[in-house]
Amino acid sequence: MANKYYVVWEGLAPGIYDSWEECQMQVTNYPGAKFKSYSTLEAATEAFRGSPDEQRAMLVSIASHKPSVSNWAAFPEIVTDAIAVDGACSKNPGPMEYRGVHVGTGKTIFQVGPLDGGTNNIGEYLALVHALALLAQKGDTTTPIYSDSRTAQAWLRNRHSKTTLVRDSRNAKVFELLERADRWVATHAWSNQVKKWNTEEWGEIPADFGRK
Numbered sequence: 026m027a028n029k030y031y032v033v034w035e036g037l038a039p040g041i042y043d044s045w046e047e048c049q050m051q052v053t054n055y056p057g058a059k060f061k062s063y064s065t066l067e068a069a070t071e072a073f074r075g076s077p078d079e080q081r082a083m084l085v086s087i088a089s090h091k092p093s094v095s096n097w098a099a100f101p102e103i104v105t106d107a108i109a110v111d112g113a114c115s116k117n118p119g120p121m122e123y124r125g126v127h128v129g130t131g132k133t134i135f136q137v138g139p140l141d142g143g144t145n146n147i148g149e150y151l152a153l154v155h156a157l158a159l160l161a162q163k164g165d166t167t168t169p170i171y172s173d174s175r176t177a178q179a180w181l182r183n184r185h186s187k188t189t190l191v192r193d194s195r196n197a198k199v200f201e202l203l204e205r206a207d208r209w210v211a212t213h214a215w216s217n218q219v220k221k222w223n224t225e226e227w228g229e230i231p232a233d234f235g236r237k
Contacts, residue, residue: 028043029043029045029062029063029064030042030043030062030063030064030065030066030068030069031043031044031045031047031048031060031061031062031063031069032060032061032062032063032069032072032073033048033051033052033058033059033060034059034060034073035055035057035058035059035060036051036052036055036058036059036060037050037051037052037055037155037158037205038051038135038137038155038202039051039073039137039198040073040136040137040138041066041069041070041073045062047134047135048060048062050159050162053162097128097129100226100227103128103227104128104169104171104220105128105129106127106128106129106168107127107128107129107168107169107170107171107220108125108126108127108128108134108156108160108168108169108170108171109125109126109127109128109170109171109172109222109230109231109232110123110124110125110149110152110153110155110156110170110171110172110230110232111123111124111148111149111152111172111173111230111232111233111234112145112146112147112148112149112150112151112152112174112177113145113148113234114143114144114145114148115139117144117145118142118143118144118190118196119141119142119143120138120139120140120141120143121138121139121140121141121142121143121144121145121147121148121199122136122137122138122139122140122148122234123136123137123138123148123149123151123152123155124136124137124152124232124234125152125155125156125159125170125232126231126232127231128171128231131231134156134159135155135156135159137151137155137202140196140198140199140202141195141196141198141199142190142193142195142196142199143190143196143199144188144190146174146176146177146180146188147186147188147190147199147203149172149173149174149176149177150174150176150177150180150181150186150203150206151202151203151206152172152177152232153170153172153174153177153178153181153219154181154206154209154210155206156170157170157209157210157213157215157217157219158209158213160215160217161213161215165217166215166216166217167216167217168217169217169218169219169220170217170218170219170220171220171221171222171230171231172219172220172221172222172230173221173222173224173229173230173233175221178219178221181210181219184207184210184211185207185210185211186203186206186207188203
C-alpha cells in the first residue's frame, strides 16, 4: 500500500505527517481543523509551504526518518518506554522546529516545523507540551517524558511560558502555538513524570537534532 502524506494547516500542531494516526491526533475535536492527504511528499510540501526548496530536505527527514537506536543497558536508570523531546533553532530567533521520539526504539513520534522566528527555548517548551497533550489524548497517564531543557521544564512547572521574544508578523504562527500551549497547561492536569535528561552522563538526548 502506497504511503500517504497528511498536511495539517489548522490543528493541534500544523505540519506534515506520514501516518493517518498522527494526523488524526492533531485534528480530532479541534475547531476548524483543516487537513488533506497527498500521495507524494512533494505535493504535500507544496501545499503546506508553497514549495520552499530550503525547507524540503527537512520535510523529507520527517517522512523518511530512520530510527537511531542506542543501547541503554549501561544506564539502567533510563526509562526506555518513554518519550524524549527536543527543540532546535537555526538562529536565535530563527527557523525553529521540535520533535519527540521513543527512547527505546528511536522512532519519531511527532515532528513540527521549521516555523520562522522562533527560539530554542520556545521549541523545547512546545515539544514538552505537545508530548503531554499527545499522551493525554491517548489516555496514557504513566509514560514519562525526558527533556534536557531546564528552562522549558521551569515554564511547565509555572504553567506559563516566559519568553522575551517580541511578537511580529514573521513569528505569528510560533506565538499561536505558544499561546495554545499555555492554555493547555493552564487547563489540564497530568500525572506523567517529566524527567531531566542527564546529558553529561548519558550523552545527547535521543530527540537531539545534532546541531551543536
